[in-house]
Amino acid sequence: MKNTYYKFGKYNCHAYIKSVGHGYEVGFKFGATSVFVGNFIHQKEATKWWNCMNKEMKTFTARYNVGTPASVAWYTKSFSNHLYKTYYTFLDREFTKYHREFDKACKQDVKTYNLHKSKWQQAERFTYRKSA
Numbered sequence: 001m002k003n004t005y006y007k008f009g010k011y012n013c014h015a016y017i018k019s020v021g022h023g024y025e026v027g028f029k030f031g032a033t034s035v036f037v038g039n040f041i042h043q044k045e046a047t048k049w050w051n052c053m054n055k056e057m058k059t060f061t062a063r064y065n066v067g068t069p070a071s072v073a074w075y076t077k078s079f080s081n082h083l084y085k086t087y088y089t090f091l092d093r094e095f096t097k098y099h100r101e102f103d104k105a106c107k108q109d110v111k112t113y114n115l116h117k118s119k120w121q122q123a124e125r126f127t128y129r130k131s132a
Contacts, residue, residue, distance in 0.1 A: 004054060008061070011072070015057065017050045019043075026050050028057070028083065030076045036083040049090055056086050 006013040014029045020039070024046035027037040036053070040046035060082055066075055 002050065015054060017046055026053060028053065033076055035076050035080045038087050045094060052090055053083065056083060
């Protein structure tokens with residue numbers, strides 16, 4: 001479990017990454033309010049998002065700096081929306097990579113199947129059935 005603590009005015013913020021079950025959870029709390037929670041299956045992706053999220057927090061607070069009369073509820077909601085937008089953009093990039101990898105692997109498997117297909121006897125066809 002990794003933690004990073006931030007100070008935003010009088011509020012203490014807490015970013016974390018921890019293992020949960022068979023996966024990983026990355027989140028951010030603004031005071032006692034949970035602003036963002038993202039779940040991952042692989043540690044590599046979770047760590048990659050953790051680094052991206054911490055950069056985004058610094059970028060967001062620098063770009064959208066507010067004074068004391070601003071509503072904290074509005075600011076946390078705005079920050080939450082920004083983090084989720086960045087999170088889903090990150091996931092789209094990751095899923096595109098997976099799609100490319102599995103598409104390539106599937107094409108290779110079909111190629112191998114076509115090479116071996118002529119050697120197999122046609123009478124021995126197996127299909128999935130509901131009962132064993």
